[in-house]
Amino acid sequence: MAEAAVSPASRRGARPAGERELTPPVIQLQDVWKRYSLGAVVVEALRGVSLAIAEGEYVAVMGPSGSGKSTLMHLLGCLDVPTAGAYRLAGRDVAGMSERELAAVRNRRIGFVFQQFNLLPRLSAARNVELPMAYAGVDRRQRRERARAALEAVGIGDRAHHRPSELSGGQQQRVAIARALVTDPTLLLADEPTGNLASGQAAEVLALFAGLHAQGRTVVLITHDPEVAGHARRVVRLRDGEITADEPVPGPR
Amino acid sequence: MSWPETVRTAWEALAGRRSRSGLTVLGILIGIAAVILTVGLGEGAQARVGHAIASLGTNLLIVTPGSATASGLRGGLGSASTLTLGDARALQSHLDCPDIAAVAPVVQRSFGLAAGSNTWTAPVLGTTPAYLPIRNRSVVAGAGLTAADVTTGASVAVIGSQVATSLFPSGRAVGRTIQVGGVPFTVVGVLNTAGATANANQDDLVLVPITTAQQQLIGRSGPQAGSLSQILLSARSPQAMGAAYQETQDLLLQLHHIPSPAQADFTVTPQTALLSTASSVSGTLTVLLVGIAAISLLVGGIGVMNIMLVSVTERIREIGVRKALGGTPSDIRRQFLVEASGLGLAGGLGGALLGLAGALVLPQVIGNPVDISWPAVAGSIVVAVGIGVVFGVYPASRAARLAPIDALRSD
Numbered sequence: 001m002a003e004a005a006v007s008p009a010s011r012r013g014a015r016p017a018g019e020r021e022l023t024p025p026v027i028q029l030q031d032v033w034k035r036y037s038l039g040a041v042v043v044e045a046l047r048g049v050s051l052a053i054a055e056g057e058y059v060a061v062m063g064p065s066g067s068g069k070s071t072l073m074h075l076l077g078c079l080d081v082p083t084a085g086a087y088r089l090a091g092r093d094v095a096g097m098s099e100r101e102l103a104a105v106r107n108r109r110i111g112f113v114f115q116q117f118n119l120l121p122r123l124s125a126a127r128n129v130e131l132p133m134a135y136a137g138v139d140r141r142q143r144r145e146r147a148r149a150a151l152e153a154v155g156i157g158d159r160a161h162h163r164p165s166e167l168s169g170g171q172q173q174r175v176a177i178a179r180a181l182v183t184d185p186t187l188l189l190a191d192e193p194t195g196n197l198a199s200g201q202a203a204e205v206l207a208l209f210a211g212l213h214a215q216g217r218t219v220v221l222i223t224h225d226p227e228v229a230g231h232a233r234r235v236v237r238l239r240d241g242e243i244t245a246d247e248p249v250p251g252p253r
Numbered sequence: 254m255s256w257p258e259t260v261r262t263a264w265e266a267l268a269g270r271r272s273r274s275g276l277t278v279l280g281i282l283i284g285i286a287a288v289i290l291t292v293g294l295g296e297g298a299q300a301r302v303g304h305a306i307a308s309l310g311t312n313l314l315i316v317t318p319g320s321a322t323a324s325g326l327r328g329g330l331g332s333a334s335t336l337t338l339g340d341a342r343a344l345q346s347h348l349d350c351p352d353i354a355a356v357a358p359v360v361q362r363s364f365g366l367a368a369g370s371n372t373w374t375a376p377v378l379g380t381t382p383a384y385l386p387i388r389n390r391s392v393v394a395g396a397g398l399t400a401a402d403v404t405t406g407a408s409v410a411v412i413g414s415q416v417a418t419s420l421f422p423s424g425r426a427v428g429r430t431i432q433v434g435g436v437p438f439t440v441v442g443v444l445n446t447a448g449a450t451a452n453a454n455q456d457d458l459v460l461v462p463i464t465t466a467q468q469q470l471i472g473r474s475g476p477q478a479g480s481l482s483q484i485l486l487s488a489r490s491p492q493a494m495g496a497a498y499q500e501t502q503d504l505l506l507q508l509h510h511i512p513s514p515a516q517a518d519f520t521v522t523p524q525t526a527l528l529s530t531a532s533s534v535s536g537t538l539t540v541l542l543v544g545i546a547a548i549s550l551l552v553g554g555i556g557v558m559n560i561m562l563v564s565v566t567e568r569i570r571e572i573g574v575r576k577a578l579g580g581t582p583s584d585i586r587r588q589f590l591v592e593a594s595g596l597g598l599a600g601g602l603g604g605a606l607l608g609l610a611g612a613l614v615l616p617q618v619i620g621n622p623v624d625i626s627w628p629a630v631a632g633s634i635v636v637a638v639g640i641g642v643v644f645g646v647y648p649a650s651r652a653a654r655l656a657p658i659d660a661l662r663s664d
Contacts (some may be wrong), residue, residue, distance in 0.1 A: 118573075122265060
């Protein structure tokens with residue numbers, strides 16, 4: 001049914017031409033398990049999750065705390081690897097990748113937006129946005145140009161030289177979104193992106209995501225807030241480490 | 254991440270915590286300055302000892318009565334009375350000793366000196382005119398002893414500069430009379446200033462003809478009558494030292510009817526032996542001081558490790574963010590290593606500057622020369638960076654090993 005939701009959105013320059021004839025799903029989880037051992041107790045955070053997300057989708061992953069949605073987000077973001085099962089990101093299996101390879105995948109394929117913004121406090125907004133490009137080895141002039149363009153795209157080009165502490169929460173989250181987008185990633189992964197924002201700023205950030213989706217970006221948003229999830233086009237519900245529902249959002253806004 | 258970018262990131266991190274970085278750098282800085290100064294002091298002392306011994310006279314051999322024992326200890330000067338003027342005369346024979354250029358017999362004892370109301374005590378040496386060239390000394394006022402003075406047993410004296418200023422504080426000494434142990438002597442010359450060696454002040458002495466000394470001051474009677482305190486010899490050249498040593502040894506053994514060198518009742522000491530003893534003493538001291546300085550460097554290094562570990566713990570979220578954005582473990586390790594070695598480098602450069610400043614100031618305060626050793630300065634800076642790297646490895650690999658989710662989760 002996930003395949004049914006594939007929208008033939010085409011995204012500019014998202015994928016090198018001719019990489020594959022038939023575009024595979026951006027995300028394909030197959031019977032994924034994640035176990036943690038906390039001392040003697042073994043916690044099964046994910047229990048056989050299978051999920052496919054196609055290019056251009058806007059998916060919200062919902063669930064109460066303890067449902068495993070954070071674990072899912074870590075796996076999707078290649079911050080962690082599954083205990084069992086397969087995870088293909090843009091057709092490549094990430095299981096068995098070295099830390100170095102995972103870092104490269106995070107750098108090129110994934111743009112993170114965190115609840116805590118996670119900007120480096122000593123760096124200006126522009127330098128924060130430059131950071132992933134610095135790890136990608138982009139030269140300095142190009143980095144500056146692209147960071148400026150990304151900040152303008154999220155509407156805070158005039159704040160490029162401010163430090164995070166000089167920006168409002170909403171502005172900080174925009175910087176974080178600019179940072180996530182600047183490498184032109186395959187997947188934009190947002191973890192409770194509005195959790196620390198006042199409602200007005202939250203609405204602006206959600207409008208930004210909607211705009212990105214309209215441009216053809218693949219967006220996965222993790223939240224416990226049905227209001228926020230309602231902005232997505234598809235909602236995946238998680239409970240006790242298992243998917244309990246996976247349905248399109250009725251009546252797109 | 255490229256090297257320039259890594260260095261820039263490290264610089265921003267260090268500059269962002271100025272006082273902490275500064276204090277850590279201070280630990281290294283003090284250690285490096287201490288190393289540079291102690292090495293400089295050691296080298297200065299060594300150079301001074303070498304210079305002082307060279308000033309004793311080139312190609313010098315000293316024959317003293319008494320024998321070296323198995324342990325290398327020797328009876329004090331004059332503890333045996335086995336050297337005579339006859340020995341000295343025989344050594345002057347170019348036939349037996351072709352490699353000996355000059356011979357000066359010496360009798361020596363300390364005497365009370367007086368000139369008017371001024372009194373002083375100094376070693377009085379009865380010797381011959383050969384003494385001055387052998388010891389590399391000269392006369393700055395008046396004249397030295399002459400062969401005629403020795404032949405006639407004249408009551409004349411050549412005095413060291415310190416004796417001169419002590420007995421004649423108002424100036425001119427030549428032509429005045431001094432009492433040596435109650436015997437009047439006419440001052441005919443004043444020696445040049447030579448400074449002090451490790452064991453004797455070369456400016457605090459009185460030279461008189463050896464005949465006068467033996468007749469009027471030392472050994473007029475008793476068992477030591479006619480015996481010498483030492484015989485000073487100079488070889489024809491530094492290369493002839495070995496031959497001169499052998500000739501002296503052989504001739505004196507023969508004159509004293511001693512069959513084997515092991516039973517010799519005299520000791521021949523080449524000046525080079527003094528030199529090596531003196532430099533080994535100051536060398537040992539240098540090693541000790543450098544050891545102490547090295548310990549302070551070690552402590553500085555532990556300071557770097559401590560601060561870097563604190564930094565890793567404190568910046569756990571930053572590390573997580575960097576990893577999430579694509580920083581590899583080696584990127585993270587390199588960043589922290591560069592920070593640690595940056596602390597080391599700053600300490601090294603600062604320490605070198607402080608050490609050089611100390612080398613300028615210290616000699617004026619303590620009077621000891623400090624010879625800056627440039628290899629030591631360069632080496633210290635390298636060592637300081639090395640300390641940063643070595644003590645940075647553990648914190649850096651801890652940072653590199655952090656799992657990104659653990660790092661991100663912390664608040």
